[in-house]
Amino acid sequence: MSEGTGRARSGARRAVVVAAAAALLAGCADFSDSEAAPFTGPPTGGVTTTKPPAPALPSAAPKAPGPCIDQNPQVLATCLTTPTDLIPTDDFAHAYVAERGGAVMYTTTDLPNREVLRVGADTTGDGGLTALALSPSYDQDRLFYAYVSTPTDNRVVRVTPGDEPKVILSGIPKGATGNAGSLLFSGRDLLVATGNAGDANAARDPASLAGKVLLLPDPGTVSPVRPKVLATDGGVRQSLCSVPGGGPVFIADQGLTQDRLRVLTPNQPASVVWSWPDRPGLAGCAAIDGAVFVSQSRPGTVEMLKLPEGPTAADGEPIQVLDRTKYGVVGRLAIGPKDLPQGVTTNKPEPQAPTDDRVVLIPPPSGDAGATDD
Numbered sequence: 001m002s003e004g005t006g007r008a009r010s011g012a013r014r015a016v017v018v019a020a021a022a023a024l025l026a027g028c029a030d031f032s033d034s035e036a037a038p039f040t041g042p043p044t045g046g047v048t049t050t051k052p053p054a055p056a057l058p059s060a061a062p063k064a065p066g067p068c069i070d071q072n073p074q075v076l077a078t079c080l081t082t083p084t085d086l087i088p089t090d091d092f093a094h095a096y097v098a099e100r101g102g103a104v105m106y107t108t109t110d111l112p113n114r115e116v117l118r119v120g121a122d123t124t125g126d127g128g129l130t131a132l133a134l135s136p137s138y139d140q141d142r143l144f145y146a147y148v149s150t151p152t153d154n155r156v157v158r159v160t161p162g163d164e165p166k167v168i169l170s171g172i173p174k175g176a177t178g179n180a181g182s183l184l185f186s187g188r189d190l191l192v193a194t195g196n197a198g199d200a201n202a203a204r205d206p207a208s209l210a211g212k213v214l215l216l217p218d219p220g221t222v223s224p225v226r227p228k229v230l231a232t233d234g235g236v237r238q239s240l241c242s243v244p245g246g247g248p249v250f251i252a253d254q255g256l257t258q259d260r261l262r263v264l265t266p267n268q269p270a271s272v273v274w275s276w277p278d279r280p281g282l283a284g285c286a287a288i289d290g291a292v293f294v295s296q297s298r299p300g301t302v303e304m305l306k307l308p309e310g311p312t313a314a315d316g317e318p319i320q321v322l323d324r325t326k327y328g329v330v331g332r333l334a335i336g337p338k339d340l341p342q343g344v345t346t347n348k349p350e351p352q353a354p355t356d357d358r359v360v361l362i363p364p365p366s367g368d369a370g371a372t373d374d
């Protein structure tokens with residue numbers, strides 16, 4: 001950990017945690033059904049089910065000049081407008097990026113971004129289009145799932161390019177703050193993390209959809225069935241992540257008194273893996289085998305927590321892998337090819353670079369991410 005952060009750390013919250021499993025009673029955080037199958041994370045790569053050849057790292061060769069071309073090989077996309085979430089593809093050159101105003105962009109490293117769809121979104125407060133996920137059968141159905149704000153609530157919709165969105169879940173409370181959501185597929189079930197709408201009491205109330213992690217069974221079919229509650233007491237902003245290919249589900253959470261990295265735990269409430277009492281503003285998380293990366297909006301840093309024995313406990317304090325001098329502030333994170341994390345910057349209206357906002361590659365703690373010529 002570099003000096004100068006000046007942050008008092010709590011000790012690692014040692015909690016005995018086993019691989020998260022999805023058997024829950026509706027309306028409460030009860031993992032009592034031990035026969036249920038375990039949670040599994042989203043498919044590796046997130047876009048195709050056919051395994052492609054191993055991608056080359058981004059080339060360091062000069063790119064053709066242009067107003068939205070960044071010569072840094074670890075900048076994967078540029079000229080985005082308030083990006084809120086991303087889905088990497090199976091190569092470093094492309095991604096799907098959600099923009100807060102409602103657009104979903106398909107990015108290419110050295111070509112203009114292309115809008116593939118747009119959903120209506122109310123951006124008042126901290127709302128808008130704040131989360132994006134691809135259907136597990138995206139190759140066949142081309143379905144996107146989005147977490148969006150309306151003038152009256154927050155909701156989950158599914159939409160395919162050229163079609164009208166269909167509501168999957170509505171009535172998530174909306175407030176002046178606490179409107180951002182997060183989406184993660186667990187097998188064919190969709191996990192939804194909701195903000196607390198600025199109401200800590202609602203986050204603790206099992207009858208409210210605010211400040212929860214919810215499970216929507218097989219959301220390809222619109223259903224009025226109330227979602228199952230996996231975790232309560234969420235803060236203003238929660239982000240979900242899991243190791244690509246399956247594993248425990250982690251929650252990066254901006255709490256009232258501390259920020260937390262939690263893990264969904266069978267037979268008990270979500271367990272705290274690590275806490276930040278100085279509340280740096282956890283904005284996103286991304287998990288690989290043995291580690292979880294978290295981005296922090298206030299200091300503009302990205303840190304890595306080592307979990308060498310699984311999610312049972314952190315191995316020492318978090319390691320800083322990125323500070324704001326590199327790209328500015330990084331928001332949501334995701335794992336891309338070669339198990340390397342990527343993130344979207346959130347620098348506007350005070351851009352760090354002429355090509356802001358961007359999708360960037362996050363270096364591993366050993367230093368450079370190793371970008372080389374093809």
